[in-house]
Amino acid sequence: MYKYSVSSLSARSRFIPSLSRSPLFCPLYQSKLDAKHQDKSYRYFNNINRLAKNQPKAHTADKKNLVDVWCSNDYLSMSTHPDVTSAMKVALDTYGAGAGGTRNIAGNSALHLELEAQLAALHKKEAALVFSSCYIANDATLSTLASAIPDLVYFSDKMNHASMIQGIRNSRAKKEIFNHNNLAELEQKLAKYPISTPKVIAFESVYSMSGNIGRIPEICALAKKYGALTFLDEVHAVGLYGKSGAGVAEHYEFRSGDSSVNDSIDMITGTLGKAFGIVGGYIAASARTIDFFRSYAPGFIFTTSIPPTVVAGAIASIKYLSTNHKERYYQQLHTKMVKQQLSDLNIPVIPNPSHIIPVLVGDAAKAKWASDKLLSDHKIYVQSINYPTVPVGEERLRITPGPQHSTELRTKLINALASIWEEGNLKRTSDWEKEGGRCGVGLNADQYNKFLDVRGWIPTEESIWTDDDFKKYSTVAKTGYIDPASKNDYNFNVLPKNSQKNDKNIKNQKKNDKFQQHNKNNDKKIIKPALNPQEFTEVSIMHLLDNSIPKALKKACYGGSDTKIGCSWTQFSGNINAAIDYVALKIDNEYVSYQHDSRAKATYFMFYSKENAEKCMNTPIYYNGIALELYQTVTLEEGTQIVTIPSTNSINIRMVVEAVNNNFTKNGIIYDFSAYKNKISGKFHTFGVKFLFKKTIYSFEIPTFLEIDKF
Template structure:
């Protein structure tokens, strides 16, 4: 079928001029469950497709004639769940919404939002509904380094806001292109040692727009996607209309087998992440680059949860893998080999996590970036980020490029918290990153645990359930920051011990190694080594590393 589609694309002027999104809109009715007459009407005027449709219609008619009883029963089953389908009257939209929400409530995956208002001057504390409410401690923020309250960032944003106002005024090509965008993109390109960078409203949009554009424009492109990739990449691949091949998470053998099955001349994109945010695993970047070179692919690396957090300048895991080389300002090893970061073709990142602002970006070759800038609807038709946001993000990136103290202290707090949780039997999913996933294994219980922590202990840790994680793998996701010192950590440990006991949640030893809980596996050692953190002895009191002491360690990096 795919071969026929490719031949049709070459022969048919309509298909050659039509983007995949248009075809999807023509081929799907508003109710989403039957073919639209729009595409059929166009196809009926084609001398080839008209005959093919007639033959196919006859085949379908013969096949369905023996199954009408089953079909009727099937629609009878659908009707109660989705009122209004084939009822003879107008579609019951409210009934559809209610059925969809009822299903979410039934499987306990319905999402509740807590009103959490983080306080810049009391980080990592927050208030709930009103400023004078009792304070809660936030343990699940992606503001990993507390840069949202950094005084240098705030001062720059205040100055820019006063001078240039609240909004950008339009899209980049109309009135939203300015000195702040130019400076931010130059800074990001320098961070990743790439020729160019392009800023988007979010990294979700950056991933979606870039993969959709490349996948649809590269002829016969195939995108190979890690099975644990973020929804933004999955959506971008879907929007591209390109052929997709999913390889098992971090499985190099499976990836190579799929690459080897494709012709060398076929354009191929390997899409993967450096830090997978819900489990904390690290992608094998160097080995994937090796496979890309061998099989003629380009690499698309999402560093969203790694930028600011790894490497001597905070450029991410790809930089961290050659820590000493980049710390000395070099771009290759003594033997002349390129660094891992230089080998990656496309790097995407966010300004909304470790950098404490908002926005996303891509970085790569000048021609690749210009291609996305010129062709991606997600960039062309989106209003630019406000000047104050871009100016603040620039300062944040530059600050982390020249200061290691925040990420060192964050890593020390992560190590201490992981070890303390494991000591009291809390089931931590092991990984080498700064993420601390605590396994619960039940959506309803995870929600209860989150609610109890907030109500009874003043601790905010959001429950994570399907579809973010698989059913049966529900968890709490804890992310220490430089501000989560000993007092906060001890309070967390006491609270989790009490909640686990009251709800009867399984301890680490009862999981039998599920998701690695309770086990030590090679590859789960922290990505930051003791030497990189400035630790010189095996037995060390991490609480002794006050921020000012860490700053002294970082100065020698």
């Protein structure tokens, strides 16, 4: 009768009569379980083992039985990305498997501090605090907040996640529940209280089971009007939306350039376990708010901190997604395609403006049957969602396309769902229309508008990703614009064929040493490795302080009058994208002070032809869809040119390095360090970026290239 037999329990629980065979408690447990089976809400856990090197495939209990996973919250498959897994392996070898204690006792590492600083910067807040999960983050912070603020009143969206509901309950503070996204009701409830009454509005950006989004700008405006704090859960949005993956609040800024929405959020919670592909949760807010939670939240204080391996993976994932857009571009593209294909087949998709595809079934038993049939007959895993996660009568299949769901896999899914709907005689959109509609499915225009008002839905046509967003991201993701209505095969493969390269660090280091020795022994020989990034394995950084650099370069460096000019040099024998990102991160984020006369830094891109260098200088360079203005300032030698940008707060060197790479990866980059050392002799052409540093007497802030000898 039951999925779980005694044999599935641990030996420890099997042989403790007071727990497993108690005559007093077992009947009580059994009656509760019987009720779950009766109302079809009993949860069955499928044995699904996702394969790191074959996403989105998994095997079941039978390792030979491969299935396609279509419901993972690892939205971008970052859990298997080489940058992430490599960082985790290094941390494992360096720091071991566990954190060693709570954050207060032996569990507070440099990695934890770096991750929290990174999360604070991501959300443009003063500080952040990492928890073991976002459930704990929401529960702990919301329950603890009321202890510091007397007479606090919570205003909570009816569709908020269980963790937020639990946190508000545990706070024992007064609460007002408003219907989902109902701004008029929210304002009515806010107006009941004096402006002096402390208030917190708690809501989400993307609601996980419906795919609907919160009315963030409007709620922020009401909060300002009535003196309320805002608490926004961005769990299903971080990594997926915004110019750096900070979520929906940042996406509004990306679209309009207006940062007021993101700035209006007082507290933002997020997860490391969905788009970032790891595990853990966090909150970002003002420094004083974070210090309060650090000092008082039991869910943070009395638990072992997350392991350094997890922290290292999260850092790598956030760094990657802050500047790389290919994964989320393809995820959004595939989502739009699947939604349209299901709609064409009259299969009922609950309308929403996000990346989530809820397919309405409307019956718990049938939803479970459909999920089982997909798995057994079609080798497709899509989990059914029943009560209490969704209301009774709104049971559904929850589909989450990812970047690696190719045309072949999408076609297989669509055909399988068509077969299931036919075989099970499941209700289609037209059937729901005859019954007056449900969950936004099968409604005429008037009914749909009423539904939007009553249920607080955001119409599908107000998709978070607009057509303009697709065009912007197609530029920065280097995909070329792809029409979402197209049915052509645009397969995404995030893992190169030699993705195992990160498991061979020792071998690769030997290859890199050999490469550098070859350069040393062949000063006049130009080494041109193949430009296929999949073949690159190593990155090394070298620093040059050379008195023989032409005088023109010194003049190009503002304030430079000494004989030694510090120039960073990047030698690639590894993945170009990873190398450039690595160099840029070092330039942006790590500074040390030296008491010598370096005045500026310059990063150069060497092209094989003058034409390519000129093309680079004359072609608009885009970063996050925004054109960057480049300036040609000096010719170093005959045919060798340098281009600079203004050193401002809005344009930094990392943006330009990435933008150039996005636009000119095929033009060829010279990899020979000795070529520049020998003054190039007019044979090669450079694209350079000048970056000016704060200048004081005998002290200049410069990147730490001097200390870097390998990647």
